[in-house]
Amino acid sequence: MNTTISDIAQMAGVAKSTVSRYLNGGSVSVKTKQKLERITREAGYVPNTFAQSLKAKRTNLIGTIVPRLDSFAAAQTMTGIDEELRAAGGQMLVYNAGQEREREIEAMHDLARQKVAGIILMPAQVTDEHLRAAEAAGIPVLLVGQGNEALHSLVYDDYQAGLLMGRYVLEKGHRRIAYLGVTEEDEAVGRRRKEGFKQALLECTDCKVFYYESSFKIADARLAAERILDECSPTLIVCATDNIALGVVKTAHVRGLSIPSELSVTGFGGYEVTSIIHPELTTVHFPYFEAGKLAARHMLKLTAGEEVERLTVMDVEMLIRESVDNLNNPSV
Amino acid sequence: MNTTISDIAQMAGVAKSTVSRYLNGGSVSVKTKQKLERITREAGYVPNTFAQSLKAKRTNLIGTIVPRLDSFAAAQTMTGIDEELRAAGGQMLVYNAGQEREREIEAMHDLARQKVAGIILMPAQVTDEHLRAAEAAGIPVLLVGQGNEALHSLVYDDYQAGLLMGRYVLEKGHRRIAYLGVTEEDEAVGRRRKEGFKQALLECTDCKVFYYESSFKIADARLAAERILDECSPTLIVCATDNIALGVVKTAHVRGLSIPSELSVTGFGGYEVTSIIHPELTTVHFPYFEAGKLAARHMLKLTAGEEVERLTVMDVEMLIRESVDNLNNPSV
DNA sequence: CTCATTTTTGGAACCGGTTCCTTTAAAGTC
DNA sequence: GACTTTAAAGGAACCGGTTCCAAAAATGAG
Structure with missing residues (x-):
């Protein structure tokens, strides 16, 4: 044939x-x-690629393990990886872990078996199991979004993001604030982001801050928002992700609360939709696309046996928009 | 080793x-x-998978060519394909065509070379080149979203979607309507959807309909909305996709137009975001996820040499929400 | 023109499995 | 216990490339 x-x-x-x-x-x-x-x-x-790979014992495929296919962050990162890889004659093999830890582990074994040249992993959490699987894979493994000393990592400056956001809302005069975070098992989003925020709040002596937790799902965020509004009526809710913020905004609308005059809301991420909704959401931009490109470049170097810094931190940028009220001028 | x-x-x-x-x-x-x-x-x-595949002359990989990674429809479809394939021991190899026709063609050749068992293609348009590439690939090729007699296709009932929407807005009393469509080169979205809509409008004798065109991008939709509002001030704008509707909504907000009291807007697709924004967008739900699953099942059958109906039409469903005003009761 | 050197070619082994065919061992029959 | 049948195991070829090494051809030097 x-x-x-x-x-x-x-x-x-x-x-x-x-x-x-x-x-x-x-x-x-x-x-x-x-x-x-x-x-x-x-x-x-x-x-015939098989015959070639059989002899060469490797492919030009880079395995990419994502928590889900339908998230803005994952899509942007994948696009970046793909673009950069293609330019170098490589290809991306996407593995959808469906937000399940075991499937991330399984994915690493599976990809190693398929002799991909390297693995780019976007985990919510890095466990010992991950490290063992990475070790067993015998190929370069690069983490995106979460850091770990044992592996090459590319992270966002979550601490700085929290800090920027904390300072900004303080500057706008908010003193009664709810922070709607996620599980601390998520080192980056759950801990670092919150820590930066807390650090900023340290400078404020007359602040009341209420900490809440939600999952990453919009539906759960809506529920959490209900509780927050009932329990502590803050002037502002800082949400750990844009999606959570979207849920909070939704709840506010349902309750007939006007944003930002009656409730201010912020997010983290800089998803496209945050600039489409009205009012536009004040948030922190995370360079997902650029991170994807950089991850791909690093991975290509690693597979070529070159050295790459173990930890790369990507800068974030405050996006000041319309969803935070300025409480300093009680005029009009 | x-x-x-x-x-x-x-x-x-x-x-x-x-x-x-x-x-x-x-x-x-x-x-x-x-x-x-x-x-x-x-x-x-x-x-070693290579050695196995070398002998077997095929893989359990199904190539999936998407126009872009960061679109709701593509993400949902991919998730569906992936889920179903995984359950059957297969795997999805994603190829991002970046909305360029040549890259779709290139992708088909490339995937064939990598001996994927079949190709699922989500094109904006099916050209002779596509057909030739599919022929040359020598493996099953399944179209999703666009139909073609020469290939197995899985399409949405775009005509019906347009029809449902047309009837609905008429029923709500709208008589001065703008239709913001996309290029007719896109058979499904550009033609069929509009034709269904036109058919519904035929039943209306005292209607004024203005046809406009935009790209799929939100930014372009915003511009088009400006033109529409300036030129014909309709009571309602029917948008060919949810993304376009989002752009129109944005423009309305910027102009201080309240939705739906001052301007009604509808979309097509049923993207998640349409139920998050305020007011919620009236639209038609397209079963992207289910289509993905079905596409995968069909593909598995095709690769197994079984017969599959050449054309499958997926039902759509009207999602009546808040963005269309009822003009029939000028009460209150 | 001969001999040494370099370039181009051919042959064979190898990568790691699968499969066909033959031989050997075990089991069953009378 | 000898003979047939069936099950289990071994050997070799094959899938389609790459690579090493030796042979052949072309080129250069003297």
């Missing part, structure tokens, strides 16, 4: 090693080069 | 063909079965 290198060799009247050499740029005389050029083209010859 | 089947054979003192038979459930005595069970486990033996 498909023409093989032997077919080509036969047609050209040469040995298949010569054809192979021609294909891989080895020493071939001008004459045979031309002949082979013509024949491979006419026969529509396409090398 | 990695243990091979020969290593196992040697350790067990049997021929590698016996090990292979053991692994693939051939006839092996109880005694050797037990011995091999122990040895493969202890050695942590994992078969």
